[in-house]
Amino acid sequence: MAVELDGITKRFPGVVANRDIHLHVRRGSVHAICGENGAGKSTLMKILYGMQRPDEGTIAVNGTKVSFGSPSDAIAVGIGMVHQHFMLADNLTVLENVVLGSEPRKGLSIDFAGARRKIKEISDAYGLGVDPDALIEDLGVGDRQRVEILKVLYRGARIIILDEPTAVLVPQEVDELFDNLRGLVREGLTVIFISHKLDEVLSVADEITVIRRGTTVQAGIDSKTVNARQLAELMVGSELPSPETRESTVTDQQALAVRDLTVRSSDGRPVVDNVSFTIHKGEVLGIAGVEGNGQAELVEAIMGMRPSTGTIALAGTDVTSLDTRRRREAGIGYVPEDRHRHGLLLEAPLWENRILGHQTRRPNSKGPWIDRAGARRDTERIVREYDVRTPGIDVAADALSGGNQQKLIVGREMSGEPVVLIASHPTRGVDVGAQAAIWDHLRAARAQGLAVLLISADLDELIGMSDTLKVILRGRLVADVDPATVTPESLGSAMTGAGEGA
Ligand SMILES: Nc1ncnc2c1ncn2[C@@H]1O[C@H](COP(=O)(O)OP(=O)(O)OP(=O)(O)O)[C@@H](O)[C@H]1O
Ligand SMILES: [Mg+2]
Numbered sequence: 001m002a003v004e005l006d007g008i009t010k011r012f013p014g015v016v017a018n019r020d021i022h023l024h025v026r027r028g029s030v031h032a033i034c035g036e037n038g039a040g041k042s043t044l045m046k047i048l049y050g051m052q053r054p055d056e057g058t059i060a061v062n063g064t065k066v067s068f069g070s071p072s073d074a075i076a077v078g079i080g081m082v083h084q085h086f087m088l089a090d091n092l093t094v095l096e097n098v099v100l101g102s103e104p105r106k107g108l109s110i111d112f113a114g115a116r117r118k119i120k121e122i123s124d125a126y127g128l129g130v131d132p133d134a135l136i137e138d139l140g141v142g143d144r145q146r147v148e149i150l151k152v153l154y155r156g157a158r159i160i161i162l163d164e165p166t167a168v169l170v171p172q173e174v175d176e177l178f179d180n181l182r183g184l185v186r187e188g189l190t191v192i193f194i195s196h197k198l199d200e201v202l203s204v205a206d207e208i209t210v211i212r213r214g215t216t217v218q219a220g221i222d223s224k225t226v227n228a229r230q231l232a233e234l235m236v237g238s239e240l241p242s243p244e245t246r247e248s249t250v251t252d253q254q255a256l257a258v259r260d261l262t263v264r265s266s267d268g269r270p271v272v273d274n275v276s277f278t279i280h281k282g283e284v285l286g287i288a289g290v291e292g293n294g295q296a297e298l299v300e301a302i303m304g305m306r307p308s309t310g311t312i313a314l315a316g317t318d319v320t321s322l323d324t325r326r327r328r329e330a331g332i333g334y335v336p337e338d339r340h341r342h343g344l345l346l347e348a349p350l351w352e353n354r355i356l357g358h359q360t361r362r363p364n365s366k367g368p369w370i371d372r373a374g375a376r377r378d379t380e381r382i383v384r385e386y387d388v389r390t391p392g393i394d395v396a397a398d399a400l401s402g403g404n405q406q407k408l409i410v411g412r413e414m415s416g417e418p419v420v421l422i423a424s425h426p427t428r429g430v431d432v433g434a435q436a437a438i439w440d441h442l443r444a445a446r447a448q449g450l451a452v453l454l455i456s457a458d459l460d461e462l463i464g465m466s467d468t469l470k471v472i473l474r475g476r477l478v479a480d481v482d483p484a485t486v487t488p489e490s491l492g493s494a495m496t497g498a499g500e501g502a
Helices: 041-048 069-075 092-100 110-123 141-154 171-186 198-204 230-237 294-301 323-327 341-345 350-355 372-385 402-413 433-449 457-466 488-495
Strands: 001-010 015-025 032-034 056-061 065-066 077-081 159-163 189-193 206-213 216-220 254-264 270-280 285-287 309-314 332-335 420-424 451-455 468-473 476-481
Touching: 001 041, 001 372, 015 032, 015 041, 015 270, 032 041, 032 171, 032 198, 032 230, 041 159, 041 189, 069 077, 069 206, 092 141, 092 159, 110 141, 141 171, 159 457, 171 189, 171 488, 198 230, 198 332, 206 230, 206 468, 230 270, 230 350, 230 433, 254 294, 254 451, 270 294, 270 451, 270 468, 270 476, 285 457, 285 488, 294 451, 323 332, 332 402, 341 402, 350 372, 350 402, 372 402, 402 420, 402 433, 433 451, 451 457, 451 476, 457 488, 468 488, 476 488
Parallel strands: 015 216, 032 189, 032 206, 077 159, 159 189, 285 451, 285 468, 332 420, 420 451
Antiparallel strands: 001 015, 001 056, 056 065, 206 216, 254 270, 254 309, 468 476
16 A cells, blocks of 8 residues: 555544545556545545644554655655646746756755756656646646646655645646546556546546545545436535536626726736626626736736736726725626635634725625625525635634635625626535535626626536537637537537637
């Protein structure tokens, strides 16, 4: 066995994150860990990577008992972790990023030539296709992820943990990642893989362990003996939801009208190029695209967080000259792409996070004053309605699991009856049960007239939720597709420009 975790228990104030967990991972296999939001997956992986100490239980690696005080102890016995949030420096090369923190010395100077050779060797051995001299900012998400994996291999990892690695990838990139993982396993490495997407788990994992409410419900299931529905039932006790919207609620009243919107990068290149569209009340407009094709800049321009030219009108009123706060007050809800950078104050309690970005409106304020009681009551409501799993509203946001942080943000942004919701990856990192609940909330609000701009890497979500679907490529809206007939595969190729000119 590569990894044996036995009787692992980990308590936080008010929560038992892990309770008597058993996880046995065979060497040379891909082992998936499934479980709903807050089940305890990330906590267990942080324990295995030396970031957190278990209160009880034992860890053995390759048959030897170990005790980790920090990640460097885990790295020393060959464990590596690729985090969900990439941790690469944009303005450095692959080579510089890989050696950062573990510089190979040759006398006093860094041995870059040796490092470059070693990166090439690793890249070739595992078919990663990484160019040591490429600049990180020029790489797409799939490439960046391969660099993260290479960095872990460079440090000598033989056991690699990937916490939700596919959330940002399009289907083709997911396939490539899985090929890479199979390559690693053929060479005798071991991969531990966390994902909420059950079809992915079934296609790549040899064995699956399901965790529910902090403990193992079923360990080491042979992936050939289960299907997605059975896994979902083990995870959340219910069937797989689907994101289909039923009857159309689209009206002819304009909610958001964007005209000739252009955003330029610092070197003057248009990253959003003359984009125009209208979203009506009761309509969900989906934008499909490979990450990095201008989606983030488009959203930030609409939110007034980034300079742009063109006009933006909200329910018939021009808001182009308003700043971000006034646009929010005028009725734009915003689920940001990066919940850590733009969505939450991690060290602040949940009820203060309820106020964030909404400080001038009820129930958070009364006249010029912050209304603490009102904000607290409304936080309780969000926790209830959106099923945010937490011991209370006074805990800090960083004590919530990733998916529960996301539910809190969606709940907050749906509050106060927004006219338009700008939703970037609203269910990223959210488990199948909670995803269905968020879809229900969105559908109910849409039936009441909410207009939604939906950006998502989850193509089933985009196709299922959208009334209108457009493809963005290199900053331009290049195609309209019919969500009623398009398949994820054909949408995926439209996104990469494969159908261009056709
Ligand atoms: N640093 C912390 N302080 C307090 N509680 C924490 C802390 N880290 C995690 N928890 C709690 O432990 C439980 C398990 O969280 P964990 O992050 O392991 O879940 P998860 O399975 O990774 O969920 P997700 O799919 O949403 O990422 C949750 O109830 C969470 O609130
Ligand atoms: Mg997690």
